[in-house]
Amino acid sequence: MLGPRRFQVESIQGLLDFGWWLRVVAVATYAAAFVGYAARLAVQRLKLDRAATALAALAVTAHTAYLVTRWIAAGQIEILARQATGDVLSSSDRFWFMVSHPPYTNLFDALNFVAWAMMVCYLIIERKWGLRIVGVLAVALALVAMGEASLVTDKQIEPLVPALQSYWILIHVGMLFVSYSLFTLGAICALLYLVRTGTATAVMGAVQAATAALLLTLVGGAKLLFGASFQMAPGWEHQIASRLHPGKLLTVTTAVHVVPPGTDKAVKLLTPVAGVGPFLLAAILLLAAGAVVYFRARKGPEGGVHARGYKIVLAGFALLTVGLALLVYRILGSHEIALPEGLSLAPGEHGPFRLGLASNYALGLIALVWGTTLGFLLVTPLRDRISATLPDPRKLEDITYRVIIAGWPLLTIGIVMGGMWANEAWGRFWGWDPKETWALITWVVYAGYLHTRITLGWAGKRPAAIAVFAFAVVVFTFMGVNLGLTGEGLHTYGAG
Numbered sequence: 001m002l003g004p005r006r007f008q009v010e011s012i013q014g015l016l017d018f019g020w021w022l023r024v025v026a027v028a029t030y031a032a033a034f035v036g037y038a039a040r041l042a043v044q045r046l047k048l049d050r051a052a053t054a055l056a057a058l059a060v061t062a063h064t065a066y067l068v069t070r071w072i073a074a075g076q077i078e079i080l081a082r083q084a085t086g087d088v089l090s091s092s093d094r095f096w097f098m099v100s101h102p103p104y105t106n107l108f109d110a111l112n113f114v115a116w117a118m119m120v121c122y123l124i125i126e127r128k129w130g131l132r133i134v135g136v137l138a139v140a141l142a143l144v145a146m147g148e149a150s151l152v153t154d155k156q157i158e159p160l161v162p163a164l165q166s167y168w169i170l171i172h173v174g175m176l177f178v179s180y181s182l183f184t185l186g187a188i189c190a191l192l193y194l195v196r197t198g199t200a201t202a203v204m205g206a207v208q209a210a211t212a213a214l215l216l217t218l219v220g221g222a223k224l225l226f227g228a229s230f231q232m233a234p235g236w237e238h239q240i241a242s243r244l245h246p247g248k249l250l251t252v253t254t255a256v257h258v259v260p261p262g263t264d265k266a267v268k269l270l271t272p273v274a275g276v277g278p279f280l281l282a283a284i285l286l287l288a289a290g291a292v293v294y295f296r297a298r299k300g301p302e303g304g305v306h307a308r309g310y311k312i313v314l315a316g317f318a319l320l321t322v323g324l325a326l327l328v329y330r331i332l333g334s335h336e337i338a339l340p341e342g343l344s345l346a347p348g349e350h351g352p353f354r355l356g357l358a359s360n361y362a363l364g365l366i367a368l369v370w371g372t373t374l375g376f377l378l379v380t381p382l383r384d385r386i387s388a389t390l391p392d393p394r395k396l397e398d399i400t401y402r403v404i405i406a407g408w409p410l411l412t413i414g415i416v417m418g419g420m421w422a423n424e425a426w427g428r429f430w431g432w433d434p435k436e437t438w439a440l441i442t443w444v445v446y447a448g449y450l451h452t453r454i455t456l457g458w459a460g461k462r463p464a465a466i467a468v469f470a471f472a473v474v475v476f477t478f479m480g481v482n483l484g485l486t487g488e489g490l491h492t493y494g495a496g
Helices: 004-042 046-084 090-098 107-129 134-150 167-196 203-228 276-296 308-334 361-389 393-426 434-454 460-484
Strands: 235-241 249-255 257-259
Touching: 004 046, 004 134, 004 361, 046 090, 046 107, 046 134, 107 134, 107 167, 107 393, 134 167, 134 361, 167 361, 167 393, 203 276, 203 308, 203 361, 276 308, 308 361, 361 460, 393 434, 393 460, 434 460
Parallel strands: none
Antiparallel strands: 235 249
């Protein structure tokens, strides 16, 4: 006969297994919805519109149920952890622990939650304004987020550490993720506005290629730019005791840190990835050249796929594709990496060290550049068809404004509540942690957008361009900071 604790643990595991199947259903249905939304660009049929929307709604329903199972399981795990220490819980205590562990406290859950929040916000937009063309990008981004989540090694739900056992986590983190979801949709609407108002492909191509080249340069650093060598942080696997299952060890992958001679500060170990650097450097140079050619042709006639800038960017994309494929191949076939002489490991870390796909932000950022470049190359020949399906520019501009003005107060509250939480946890309201700093920069940029719209009365392409730029800042806040491009802090996690 099973003991009470073992029965509870198996019940929780059964709930998590059921949730896993719900997630599979959600991903599959999102994929079907994406096909429907994409097919709509080629075939203008009302039935196809309704089918895509129905599939998206069904996927969100399954996704919601999945998140609920994770939340309930997390609450039961919190209660079980307290009972294991002999705590006697009242009904109010049980209620609090059931809601105190939301489904976004680790990277795996956070990515799934952001995908869900964005799709919920999109369906509201579609319901209110009928802007179904946004669905193509919204569903695609949701699939990317959930795909990235699948690569995370630490998917387990464990009782929260003391610093996270606070009601602030329900307000601070949740509001930030919802605001970022709204900003994503706002940027999509702003891009569609630029397309609808006839913004030259050369201008958009120049911005896209320049941004891609800049992001690749930031990921590769000086070693890539001046030495054609691409370096990446290997990870090391270690085991930690499970607080839920006594005696069980959980495997966790963390980036390797070393202590350079003459200092006591630990930094990430970076190791060269053979053969990748030359392809990425060539891609950077071609993308930068494509940006220059596009910029110089910004006032000329539309060239479409026959423009010199398009052909140069296409060549850069081809090299980037080879470099990314080789990088994935090197990671999958990674052997044990030796520690360079003269370097000491950070305390508590040990080998073996290997490159890995899991929680790899360098790989994720390169894949993001690849995906956005591919999107530009695919959309360019379809520009006229897409533009013909878009509503009046003033409607797109109004939707962009309304979506962003809905997200900005949530970002404001999230940042303020984070400061109040930090004051309770660490005795200081603001510490200029990289994530804090870039969240503030994001707030300032979006405040600038609203200022130009409300106070200065700007309208047209300038505010739309600011909205797109602001979203680039959001991406850097989430991925660039976690990659360690701004230094490591309390909010930095992941390997690579």
